[in-house]
Amino acid sequence: xxxxxxxxxxxxYQHPLDISFCTKEFLLYQLxxxxxxRKSEDIISExxxxxxxxxxxxxxxxxxxxxxxxxxxxxxxxxxxxxxRSHAHxxxxxxxxxxxxxxxxxxxxxxxxxxxxxxxxxxxxxxxxGSVPIVGATVPIATGAALAAKMDGNGxxxxxxxxxxxxxxxxVQESFNLAASMKLPVLFICENNLFASHLHIDLRQPTDATxxxxxxxxxxxxxxxxxxxxxxxxxxERAVEYIRSGFGxxxxxxxxxxWKGHVGNRDDIDVGVQRKxxxxxxxxxxxxxxxxxxxxxxxxxxSEELEILNDKIQSKLNDDWNKAxxxxxxxxxxxxxxxxx
Amino acid sequence: xxxxxAQGILDAHRYLLANYSEVFVIGQGLWSPWYVGAxxxxxxxxxxxxxxxxxxxxxxxxxxxxxxxxxxxxxxxIVHPRMDFMVLAIDQIVTQAAKWRHMFxxxxxxxxxxxxxxxxxxEQGAQHSQALHSWFAHIPxxxxxxxxxxxxxxxxxxxxxxxNDPVMYIDxxxxxxxxxxxxxxxxxNLADEGPKILRxxxxxxxxxxxxxxxxxxxxxxxxxxxxxxxxxxxxxxxNPLNYEKIIASVQxxxxxxxxxxxxxxxxxxxxxxxxxxxCISLSDLKSAPARITLPDAPAPTSKVLEAVYYTKVEDxxxxxxxxxxx
Ligand SMILES: Cc1ncc(C[n+]2csc(CCOP(=O)(O)OP(=O)(O)O)c2C)c(N)n1
Numbered sequence: 001x002x003x004x005x006x007x008x009x010x011x012x013y014q015h016p017l018d019i020s021f022c023t024k025e026f027l028l029y030q031l032x033x034x035x036x037x038r039k040s041e042d043i044i045s046e047x048x049x050x051x052x053x054x055x056x057x058x059x060x061x062x063x064x065x066x067x068x069x070x071x072x073x074x075x076x077x078x079x080x081x082x083x084x085r086s087h088a089h090x091x092x093x094x095x096x097x098x099x100x101x102x103x104x105x106x107x108x109x110x111x112x113x114x115x116x117x118x119x120x121x122x123x124x125x126x127x128x129x130g131s132v133p134i135v136g137a138t139v140p141i142a143t144g145a146a147l148a149a150k151m152d153g154n155g156x157x158x159x160x161x162x163x164x165x166x167x168x169x170x171x172v173q174e175s176f177n178l179a180a181s182m183k184l185p186v187l188f189i190c191e192n193n194l195f196a197s198h199l200h201i202d203l204r205q206p207t208d209a210t211x212x213x214x215x216x217x218x219x220x221x222x223x224x225x226x227x228x229x230x231x232x233x234x235x236x237e238r239a240v241e242y243i244r245s246g247f248g249x250x251x252x253x254x255x256x257x258x259w260k261g262h263v264g265n266r267d268d269i270d271v272g273v274q275r276k277x278x279x280x281x282x283x284x285x286x287x288x289x290x291x292x293x294x295x296x297x298x299x300x301x302x303s304e305e306l307e308i309l310n311d312k313i314q315s316k317l318n319d320d321w322n323k324a325x326x327x328x329x330x331x332x333x334x335x336x337x338x339x340x341x
Numbered sequence: 342x343x344x345x346x347a348q349g350i351l352d353a354h355r356y357l358l359a360n361y362s363e364v365f366v367i368g369q370g371l372w373s374p375w376y377v378g379a380x381x382x383x384x385x386x387x388x389x390x391x392x393x394x395x396x397x398x399x400x401x402x403x404x405x406x407x408x409x410x411x412x413x414x415x416x417x418x419i420v421h422p423r424m425d426f427m428v429l430a431i432d433q434i435v436t437q438a439a440k441w442r443h444m445f446x447x448x449x450x451x452x453x454x455x456x457x458x459x460x461x462x463x464e465q466g467a468q469h470s471q472a473l474h475s476w477f478a479h480i481p482x483x484x485x486x487x488x489x490x491x492x493x494x495x496x497x498x499x500x501x502x503x504x505n506d507p508v509m510y511i512d513x514x515x516x517x518x519x520x521x522x523x524x525x526x527x528x529x530n531l532a533d534e535g536p537k538i539l540r541x542x543x544x545x546x547x548x549x550x551x552x553x554x555x556x557x558x559x560x561x562x563x564x565x566x567x568x569x570x571x572x573x574x575x576x577x578x579x580n581p582l583n584y585e586k587i588i589a590s591v592q593x594x595x596x597x598x599x600x601x602x603x604x605x606x607x608x609x610x611x612x613x614x615x616x617x618x619x620c621i622s623l624s625d626l627k628s629a630p631a632r633i634t635l636p637d638a639p640a641p642t643s644k645v646l647e648a649v650y651y652t653k654v655e656d657x658x659x660x661x662x663x664x665x666x667x
Contacts, residue, residue: 106643
């Protein structure tokens with residue numbers, strides 16, 4: 001029976017990334033994206049903690065490499081679907097922190113015009129077709145978006161992000177079978193962070209590798225270190241080429257860990273011995289540190305340049321946050337005017 | 342002894358688990374410190390993880406498993422920490438459990454208790470706010486219970502689990518801190534339970550269920566200060582619904598407003614009004630029956646829209662005043 005084995009060992013995979021054959025431009029782009037996501041979520045975390053943000057926020061700090069690596073391989077006409085923990089999925093496609101901040105504050109300028117909050121974000125023009133917090137709900141929908149793409153016949157694909165917990169829902173399993181039997185152009189991305197809310201995967205499934213579901217459905221699949229942005233983008237490149245060529249769905253299991261608790265800004269170290277013991281080690285497996293160390297070692301980045309980059313991003317995000325605070329709330333008419341077309 | 346609504350639910354669990362070996366609890370979050378509020382604290386420690394079963398994210402399979410166990414003689418409580426998640430399990434509740442006795446000619450039955458929690462507000466939005474009791478009260482064979490008080494939270498949960506029918510027991514997190522003086526537990530027969538008058542009055546009948554009963558009681562206090570005497574009927578059991586007390590109350594006051602915490606169209610409020618109207622003569626009425634519900638829209642997130650969306654005590658007060666001033 002297939003297992004995550006070393007990939008789930010927090011003490012492993014801490015080394016700087018192998019960045020040979022990558023251009024400096026490509027590496028910098030990915031670094032910037034990850035920093036934007038990390039710092040945006042830090043701002044959200046802090047303001048959730050102080051009560052300025054009220055809506056439930058599921059933070060993906062520590063998981064940034066996955067969305068970033070994948071998004072570099074997509075085009076704007078692809079259709080990407082997320083779930084409850086989707087800030088990174090959205091930001092990796094559009095870097096629009098203002099749209100995210102405003103949405104978490106319930107403002108009209110937000111991605112869903114203040115009607116959705118953190119758990120329902122969207123950006124159609126950049127390929128983000130929506131995220132919702134009903135676990136597993138977007139997996140069949142992404143499968144249907146793939147069906148439409150196949151009917152369109154122009155090589156666009158759907159991307160379905162979901163967690164290890166979502167694979168426990170029946171509709172998700174049905175979607176795997178449907179996509180496989182109809183050869184639909186959909187990329188299934190399981191972000192296996194080992195937890196579904198408070199429960200470790202060992203308490204929920206007979207093995208920790210969800211990739212077995214892909215094998216059972218004869219879906220081509222790979223198991224990847226989700227904290228290695230280079231491996232993520234390479235695997236995605238292979239998958240996207242396969243899917244665009246019309247061979248059907250592809251499944252990548254990205255092994256990672258979330259640093260924050262299930263929801264909000266707490267650490268949730270009170271939910272099981274494993275989490276308490278492992279969190280610190282997983283922080284050592286930081287996808288951002290592993291990339292920056294590799295770049296510094298290879299003289300593609302200096303510490304000074306990194307500091308400048310950090311400052312530049314931080315000050316842009318601070319501006320975005322302040323702008324979002326000043327933005328208008330939706331008008332009360334929206335409550336009824338949006339119900340029907 | 343004074344207990345809170347949440348404590349009532351916890352006490353009911355403890356009573357059932359201690360006295361009935363066939364009772365077990367299954368659902369998501371049961372080993373979590375935060376999932377189901379203070380309603381299940383330490384049950385897994387005191388009664389063991391074999392009887393307090395936390396599960397994978399599989400609403401359909403876990404509800405079906407409860408149905409199967411119930412058919413086999415157990416008395417499972419299947420917990421859905423949020424009613425919205427339970428929607429994934431509807432086949433097992435509506436098309437399986439609720440039909441089981443009737444379609445097998447009484448040869449078998451599935452006496453599960455489905456505990457559905459209404460959890461909303463706090464900018465949670467469209468998919469984490471639904472109160473779908475009217476849907477389920479539409480289903481013959483499924484008893485639907487909605488406690489409004491701490492005593493009922495406790496006693497009706499016990500009655501639900503001991504009932505020989507499938508029951509949906511719906512609790513509302515907005516009520517968890519409500520306190521009430523209670524007597525020691527006595528077991529009730531759910532089939533005998535129904536709407537109750539929680540406050541007597543002569544001028545106006547307000548009908549509520551669960552959280553809206555609390556709103557009605559609060560409104561009644563405010564209205565009494567300006568000389569309006571309001572009778573408050575708490576529905577308690579939505580299916581099957583016994584109209585007797587409501588009818589008698591309306592015959593006394595001549596005025597009726599039903600307050601429901603969900604949507605209007607094809608909803609509980611309209612059903613209660615229809616059930617009353619069928620049984621009274623028009624001359625009993627001093628005003629057209631009224632209802633207060635949520636607007637027919639999904640829950641918004643933004644706090645400015647939430648403030649408009651959810652019914653407040655003042656909405657009930659002004660509705661009653663405007664009807665009486667007509
Ligand atoms: C249908 C449904 N059931 C339960 C929940 C509650 N819930 C929200 S997120 C979550 C855990 C999901 O775990 P996973 O899919 O692994 O994603 P992660 O949170 O790890 O990113 C649960 C159980 C829900 N939102 N929807």
